[in-house]
Amino acid sequence: GESVGLHLPTLSVQEGDNSIINCAYSNSASDYFIWYKQESGKGPQFIIDIRSNMDKRQGQRVTVLLNKTVKHLSLQIAATQPGDSAVYFCAESNGGSQGNLIFGKGTKLSVKP
Amino acid sequence: DAGITQSPRHKVTETGTPVTLRCHQTENHRYMYWYRQDPGHGLRLIHYSYGVKDTDKGEVSDGYSVSRSKTEDFLLTLESATSSQTSVYFCAISPQGGTDIQYFGAGTRLSVL
Numbered sequence: 608g609e610s611v612g613l614h615l616p617t618l619s620v621q622e623g624d625n626s627i628i629n630c631a632y633s634n635s636a637s638d639y640f641i642w643y644k645q646e647s648g649k650g651p652q653f654i655i656d657i658r659s660n661m662d663k664r665q666g667q668r669v670t671v672l673l674n675k676t677v678k679h680l681s682l683q684i685a686a687t688q689p690g691d692s693a694v695y696f697c698a699e700s701n702g703g704s705q706g707n708l709i710f711g712k713g714t715k716l717s718v719k720p
Numbered sequence: 721d722a723g724i725t726q727s728p729r730h731k732v733t734e735t736g737t738p739v740t741l742r743c744h745q746t747e748n749h750r751y752m753y754w755y756r757q758d759p760g761h762g763l764r765l766i767h768y769s770y771g772v773k774d775t776d777k778g779e780v781s782d783g784y785s786v787s788r789s790k791t792e793d794f795l796l797t798l799e800s801a802t803s804s805q806t807s808v809y810f811c812a813i814s815p816q817g818g819t820d821i822q823y824f825g826a827g828t829r830l831s832v833l
Contacts (some may be wrong), residue, residue: 639819650810650824651763658819696762706818707753707778710763 615694619717626684628714630697635678639700641708642671642682646693654682654695684716692718723747724825726811732831739798741828743811745791751814752794753822754778754786756807763810769794770817801832 620626632640638659643651657664657671657680664671670683680697694715698708723746733739743752754766755778765778767786775786783805785797798805808829812822 641821643824650826653821653823656821698763700818707765707768708818708822712760712762 615713615715617715617717619719620687622687622689622718622720624687626682626687626691626716626718628682628684628695628716630680630682630711630714632678632680632697632699632711633709634699634701635675637699637701637709639706640671640673640680641698641700642669642680643696643698643710644691644693645696645713651696687716687718689718689720692716724811724813724823726809726825726828728828729826730829732833733801734833735802736800739801739830739832741796741809741811741830743794743796743813743825745794745813747813747815747823748791749813749815749823750791751817751822752788753812753814754784754794754796755810755812756780756805757810757827758807766796766809801830803832806830806832 641656642654644654645651655666655669655671657673668685672681694713696710696713698710700706725744727742753768755763757763764780766784767778769775769788787795808827810827811825814820814822
């Protein structure tokens, strides 16, 4: 499988518990943020996104929180399941349609059954 | 993988040889991207395209060139492969660019010996 998890921060949780994955972003002018999930040997998969005019957005079992004051983003996963085990990346957009996504290095989530 | 096909999926080549990776999409999205993913670095943008024949450089473009002669295909070429270009390469597509979701392909694992 992929070695993208090498030296990544790791979060280990028990099945059924809630998980919180944190991300600090760098550019106070960033206006769009997105979370991806990457399983071993696969490409990143979109989870949820949020624009800077919002503080919170909910999806199915996931919630993203945005704190612009401290440039912090978090992903909350409710009732974590073994299938949630993966590397999670946040990304910020550096502005506009010609802007690009800047990716964080990721956090590895390990779910214990 | 959102109508994205990367080919080949795996390639082993020798230093100094040319290599072309192909990304094909069936979504008719305007924006296409090439990233490389290495342990400890996360996803880094190589080149992107915002339309047919419209391309621009990303963060790590040295040693790479791209072409987009039609909407559905985005080619990444390593003119003379080096061992430092051993990596996993991902193609992504997006309808609106920098403030919209990017959808990723399954990746191409390239080894340069």
